[in-house]
Amino acid sequence: MTDELTNEEVALTVSASTAPPQETPQEAAPRSRGADTRALTQVLFGQLKELQPGTPEHNRVRTALIEANLPLVRYAAARFRSRNEPMEDVIQVGTIGLINAIDRFDPDRGVQFPTFAMPTVVGEIKRYFRDNVRTVHVPRRLHELWVQVNGATEDLTTAFGRTPTTAEIAQRLRITEDEVLSCIEAGRSYHATSLEAAQEGDGLPGLLDRLGYEDPALDGVEHRDLVRHLLVQLPEREQRILLLRYYSNLTQSQISAELGVSQMHVSRLLARSFQRLRSANRIDA
Structure with a gap:
């Protein structure tokens, strides 16, 4: 045997050194499932287009489309975990948006279905939080303005390195300070706190103890009467x-x-x- 490499061995060595690293099975699995789902969705929409709405076969294919794209709904619902709402309820609402997207989707437009469906799913979930979850219902204009105030607060916090004042937020959005304060109050209406809730973790007294006190003169009212x-x-x-x-x-x-x-x-x-x-x-x- 000689120490010199043949041409074939050199080619194999160069190929091995320049080839991209192979994905692990764990990394390739989600990518493969996503591709399979997109391919299946495309095939099912092709079948759905040829079927008469309301027929058993049409309903079967439509149901298969819904089940195949439920991971899209779960992905969208995960963005709302911080709202402290049961995730099962959020997924159900998102599924309604998915069904609406399936009924309105036209595969001939050349748009991928996830790209088309995601705004519909997210919009349905946002409407659910806007109209049903709030403890106190607020006007739609105030809610939309609250979203802008929230965004402006994040931008100004990043720019200033501190929490912006009410005046700075108002100046950024060109609204009055009273409107900013109203929006902040509206943002607090998602959840109600029980007056009899247990004491907070930071050691402060409960809400009922902080809101008022028992007036000792109240006992004398009945006696005087x-x-x-x-x-x-x-x-x-x-x-x-x-x-x-x-x-x-x-x-x-x-x-x-x-x-x-x-x-x-x-x-x-x-x-x-x-x-x-x-x-x-x-x-x-």
């Missing part, structure tokens, strides 16, 4: 004695001097008033 109702059942002189004693804070001696009666008589009248009030109080009874 009850006392007022009971007092009117007493004779006028006994009402006056109670008011002088507990509203004007006079002593029994001062009350006796005020009314011109003995202190012992004032004490008896107070005791009798208390007895009447207790007997008339249905709560204690």
Whole structure:
């Protein structure tokens, strides 16, 4: 054997060194499935074109088209994972958009079906979020403006390296600051937060604790109303004695001097008033 290479061996060596690296089976599998789906879709649309709508064969081919392109719907639905909506519901809505795209697609125009169908699927999902998911329904104009405010906020954040102010967003979109604030409020209407939700992870008190507090004077409202109702059942002189004693804070001696009666008589009248009030109080009874 010689150390010199034959022409065939040189050619094989050069070919091996310049050939692109081969794909692994894991990398080639998605590409192959996508190509198979596009080829199958093209064949099925060719068959669908020749069939009469409403016939069993037409429905069968149409159903096969829907099933073959469901991965397109799942891909579009994945873009909305951050909305915290059940993914099954989003996929169902996207499937409606897929069906509409299949019914409107014309293969003779030379456009790939995924290119044609994707805007329809995404548009159907966006309409679903716009019209059904919001806790508070907002006008369509305000919703569309909110999308612009969202985009402008991202652009200005990238440009300034910080969160833009309301005035900067308004200047960018040539709208008023009040409209920007309204759009921000509209963007918060996707989800409602329970007042009785558990405490947040950052250690802050729950929403109910932050919105207000229990006024201690509320307990006295019912009691004052009850006392007022009971007092009117007493004779006028006994009402006056109670008011002088507990509203004007006079002593029994001062009350006796005020009314011109003995202190012992004032004490008896107070005791009798208390007895009447207790007997008339249905709560204690």
